Amino acid sequence: MKAKKPSESLAITTKVVLPNETNTLGKLFGGALLAWMDEIAAVSAHRHAKQVVVTSSVNHVSFDIPVDLGAFVTLEAKVSRAFRSSMEVVIDVSVEDRETGESKMSNQAIYTFVAVNKEGKSVEVPPIEPETEEEQRRYDAALRRKQLSLILAGKMEPDAATELKALFAK
Numbered sequence: 001m002k003a004k005k006p007s008e009s010l011a012i013t014t015k016v017v018l019p020n021e022t023n024t025l026g027k028l029f030g031g032a033l034l035a036w037m038d039e040i041a042a043v044s045a046h047r048h049a050k051q052v053v054v055t056s057s058v059n060h061v062s063f064d065i066p067v068d069l070g071a072f073v074t075l076e077a078k079v080s081r082a083f084r085s086s087m088e089v090v091i092d093v094s095v096e097d098r099e100t101g102e103s104k105m106s107n108q109a110i111y112t113f114v115a116v117n118k119e120g121k122s123v124e125v126p127p128i129e130p131e132t133e134e135e136q137r138r139y140d141a142a143l144r145r146k147q148l149s150l151i152l153a154g155k156m157e158p159d160a161a162t163e164l165k166a167l168f169a170k
């Protein structure tokens with residue numbers, strides 16, 4: 001399969017934080033953000049695979065700053081690496097200052113999607129060819145994250161995670 005660039009999977013959306021998406025402190029409810037992330041990441045994975053994709057695991061989510069009611073929240077998702085049927089998608093989330101228009105990073109998340117056929121069986125997807133330095137860094141780290149995720153899910157023996165183990169040997 002011909003390799004594709006991360007930029008071909010770019011998916012962007014901007015949301016307004018509404019009252020039913022806030023917690024009791026009037027800040028964005030984490031669960032609402034997780035759903036937005038899942039949705040935009042699925043669009044990104046689908047753009048890469050051109051097949052039906054399902055969420056396989058949520059590998060990392062950070063909630064770095066509280067987000068106010070009424071805030072404009074922008075989510076940008078891109079496939080950082082594709083394996084046989086699975087794809088790692090990184091979602092960067094920023095909040096826009098409504099007076100100055102400046103953007104501040106508020107969250108980052110890493111989700112894994114798997115392309116499936118009509119029977120729900122995993123199917124092959126194109127590989128990724130990073131273009132920028134950041135894309136290369138994310139691509140390199142994605143293999144270690146996949147190994148960690150598989151170990152935690154009980155689907156890989158730690159001894160088999162060569163690249164992940166190498167990180168601790170430094």
Ligand SMILES: CC(C)(COP(=O)(O)OP(=O)(O)OC[C@H]1O[C@@H](n2cnc3c(N)ncnc32)[C@H](O)[C@@H]1OP(=O)(O)O)[C@@H](O)C(=O)NCCC(=O)NCCS
Pocket residue numbers: 054055056057082083084085086087112114116120121122146149150153155
């Ligand atoms: C995702 C799903 C199709 C994978 O099924 P499976 O039997 O593990 O399939 P496979 O063994 O062929 O693995 C498929 C890929 O997923 C990867 N994978 C499985 N579990 C993983 C995990 N916890 N972390 C990272 N990757 C994982 C495998 O390594 C494999 O990757 P590769 O093909 O790129 O090497 C299956 O678990 C499923 O249908 N889950 C439900 C999905 C869903 O409904 N999502 C919505 C949640 S509400």
